Amino acid sequence: MTQTCTAFLGTTRLAHGTPAELIATLSGQEQGVLVFDDATGRPVDLDWRGLAPIPQESEAPRRRGRPKLGVTAREVTLLPRQWDWLAQQPGGASQALRRLVDEARKTDGGRTAKRAAHERAYRVMSALGGDLPGFEEASRLLFADRLEAFAAAMAAWPADVRNHVFELAQPSVED
Template identity: 60%
Template sequence: MTGHCTAFHDNTRIAQGTRSELVAALRGREDGLLVFEDATGKIVDLDWRGEPEATAPAPPPRKRGRPKLGVVPREVTLLPRHWEWLNRQPGGASRALRRLVDDARKADGGRSARRAAQERTYRFLSAIAGDFPHFEEATRRLFADDPDGFASTIAGWPVDVQQYAKTLLQPPEGDEP
């Protein structure tokens, strides 16, 4: 879903694609258009001027010597006893931290991915369906992790809104532990 958006007009899904694809496909139809970022469920503004999207600058040329292997330093604030424990671990602090993060992701059991999907869906529904009948009940069932109750509550809503909400509830690929 990353990088893609979905456009709605009058509660009907009319297009999907990147921002620049949507600008090309929907130019002249801007009135009443709502465009949602698929990864977050947030409303996005399109640049109708037709200028190309900003691209990231080219990376600097590689230098001679040992490659950094993609390692990006980050700052972690720990107490001295935490650093001592980490440094005593086989493989050092970095390996121990990676293992701890992986273990925590496995123990999470997908709860973080589910919560992110619920929040993404809620952002979409708040923007497009806030005035729909049973909106509050639908959001209660959404956050109660009741997919059947959620589906039955939104059953009377426009089909495209229902389908997109159900799509947003699915965790993105690669979001599993």
């Protein structure tokens, strides 16, 4: 999946696209520009010299797993009784855990996607609109999942901020 970002100067939306597209579009006018990852709402530091984005966190070295299948080995901490139960499951612990995760995802009802959307919207709205009127009320309404009232609470905000934050507050297919 390609990373997309949105760039703001103050409360004005300047551009939207991949980090490379933003660098090409905004080169020479990057002073004071804030760039946000559209998937997470986190700020992105771009290398305005035209190079790749500067990573926010160092990526862990590739480890065991089946990379071609998308399988990644990670550590899981469980109690002894939980390990004992997993050891008794057909197909082993990994297969049992995959089944449990898939079942939980099916019964999630979109709660995880909604929470991710609210967190991403909050990150951007606090960076761009933390001083705007009604920020606290809008925040409460966002996390209460009252999106119509949330939109109304942001009515006096600059259109670019209001529209982008409301768009981010909507759960996406990828969430």
